[in-house]
Amino acid sequence: MNEQPKGEGQPRRRVRADAQRSIDTLLAAAAEVFASSGVDAPVREITARAGVGAGTLYRHFPQRADLIAAVFRREVDACADAAASLAAEHEPVDALAGWLRRFTGFIATKRGLSAALHSGDPAYDSLPAYFDERFVPVLGGLLDTAARTGRIRADIDPKDLLRAVANVTLPAQDDDGHTERVLALLVDGLRYGASRAS
Amino acid sequence: MNEQPKGEGQPRRRVRADAQRSIDTLLAAAAEVFASSGVDAPVREITARAGVGAGTLYRHFPQRADLIAAVFRREVDACADAAASLAAEHEPVDALAGWLRRFTGFIATKRGLSAALHSGDPAYDSLPAYFDERFVPVLGGLLDTAARTGRIRADIDPKDLLRAVANVTLPAQDDDGHTERVLALLVDGLRYGASRAS
DNA sequence: TGCGAAGCGGAACGGTGTTCCGTAACATCT
DNA sequence: AGATGTTACGGAACACCGTTCCGCTTCGCA
Known part of the structure; x- marks a missing residue:
């Protein structure tokens, strides 16, 4: 159910607990926002719904894409x-x-x-x-x-x-x-x- | 060959000569830019090629669309x-x-x-x-x-x-x-x- | 418990579509 | 032709968006 983006060769570093929480929250929020407002929805709408800052999003998903x-x-x-x-x-x-x-x-x-x-x-x-x-x-x-x-x-x-x-x-x-x-x-x-x- | 956008009921007012010139120039420039850079090309690229200001474009085409x-x-x-x-x-x-x-x-x-x-x-x-x-x-x-x-x-x-x-x-x-x-x-x-x- | 590393929030940056407004060009009437 | 009211012009200014940066917090390990 979890997900670690950008899994290069092997995931050599353990994912910190708070990071995993952010990733899950972001994916859930993004799915909802995309469904209701389309993929062109502003990034800030996603971060707001997820209750995280923009920096957090870009740490895990370097590009919006x-x-x-x-x-x-x-x-x-x-x-x-x-x-x-x-x-x-x-x-x-x-x-x-x-x-x-x-x-x-x-x-x-x-x-x-x-x-x-x-x-x-x-x-x-x-x-x-x-x-x-x-x-x-x-x-x-x-x-x-x-x-x-x-x-x-x-x-x-x-x-x-x-x-x-x-x-x-x-x-x-x-x-x-x-x-x-x-x-x-x-x-x-x-x-x-x-x-x-x- | 010419074009007057937004022709509501009848075109009750004559189109001024310089305005018609701007419209034609803009349409030509836009067609070229759209063909080469796609419809998402920046507005400023079109106005630059047409040699007009942004205000001129928006006067005749209130929305980019x-x-x-x-x-x-x-x-x-x-x-x-x-x-x-x-x-x-x-x-x-x-x-x-x-x-x-x-x-x-x-x-x-x-x-x-x-x-x-x-x-x-x-x-x-x-x-x-x-x-x-x-x-x-x-x-x-x-x-x-x-x-x-x-x-x-x-x-x-x-x-x-x-x-x-x-x-x-x-x-x-x-x-x-x-x-x-x-x-x-x-x-x-x-x-x-x-x-x-x- | 202490400490280095990883993660966090949100202000700041560059670029975009769009608006605003003082100035210039046009059409019309005398 | 000259005067005059209207229309159009240019480009600086505004609002919003994706993305970056960085001081501070939180985590995991010893």
């Missing part, structure tokens, strides 16, 4: 882990569609983050990699299992589908079922040509 | 107008695919703008409407014509497809053909079920 990244990773993990139970409880194609929907929900809370990702800030460099690292195997597994039923084509790169769904979902502002319909269109695209190729 | 919106509209028009010649020179389905590709190129230059659009700034409120107002009829026409050949399904809402393509294209950072492939997937989705319905 590092804090965002830390919060992000936690939520990526939660979404990726959801795939296992879906696969256990549903038919392959349903599990695939279901997880895509779950993934859609995850992405929907990330408004404003895509902008940050493409800002060129090197602090975000590791995020897309982590995103792929966790999600590509998950979606790849669902896709393979579904393809083996023959009801879905087998020539889809998980990474492509992942990005497509994410990109379609992220900017959906006044979503009156738009995301649902496009997701359905993509799944139809998957079904098209299910008969050819292996 | 108003300037962005004005530049944006010009380029929307250019892209929408491209559809006519495509429709005249290609088969319906090719014209459709061709314009989607052209549209893709337009969107690709708008990185960072999507972030602005979803920032909640009321100054951008009219942009999506203008975007739809210009593009939906254009894509709708291409879609109808293509559907009448029977090689494309007829139950697609132009607005859905428009947003889907835009959303897929906008965040494409390291595009190694990703956009192309997803676009193809969407067009396959259009072909799927072309036989059923009218």
Whole structure:
């Protein structure tokens, strides 16, 4: 549950108790603030909610981006882990569609983050990699299992589908079922040509 | 070619000559700066290039967002107008695919703008409407014509497809053909079920 | 319990978007 | 053309934000 940012080689120094407390408080406060005010919320709003000074934040997260990244990773993990139970409880194609929907929900809370990702800030460099690292195997597994039923084509790169769904979902502002319909269109695209190729 | 921002009811007052000069210079400078440094470029960079003071900019574009919106509209028009010649020179389905590709190129230059659009700034409120107002009829026409050949399904809402393509294209950072492939997937989705319905 | 190191708060810094206002340029009427 | 009221101009000043700095406190170990 705890977290030590910037874990270079090994964490050679023990984390002092008050420092760990600050880190936890900051991550919790940041998650709340990001959820309610978006990732562009002023840093002072986070430090105020956490009841710490600005210096404390920057000691543990040298760049504002590092804090965002830390919060992000936690939520990526939660979404990726959801795939296992879906696969256990549903038919392959349903599990695939279901997880895509779950993934859609995850992405929907990330408004404003895509902008940050493409800002060129090197602090975000590791995020897309982590995103792929966790999600590509998950979606790849669902896709393979579904393809083996023959009801879905087998020539889809998980990474492509992942990005497509994410990109379609992220900017959906006044979503009156738009995301649902496009997701359905993509799944139809998957079904098209299910008969050819292996 | 000229432009008078904020045209409320009627433009009841003539625009003074020096003011029109400032507006034109600012729009030109802004277009260049946005293209080279993105929409997040400092205002002072634009005023410097235009050779005007900050007060002049804010007199004509009360919010930074108003300037962005004005530049944006010009380029929307250019892209929408491209559809006519495509429709005249290609088969319906090719014209459709061709314009989607052209549209893709337009969107690709708008990185960072999507972030602005979803920032909640009321100054951008009219942009999506203008975007739809210009593009939906254009894509709708291409879609109808293509559907009448029977090689494309007829139950697609132009607005859905428009947003889907835009959303897929906008965040494409390291595009190694990703956009192309997803676009193809969407067009396959259009072909799927072309036989059923009218 | 004493002491060096790590952590803490918050004032201060540099840079940004935006406002303000004295001055200059324009359009109109005589 | 000259006078005059209105509109626009430039750039210094303001408010806010991310980030840095540093004197003081707290922690962990012997």
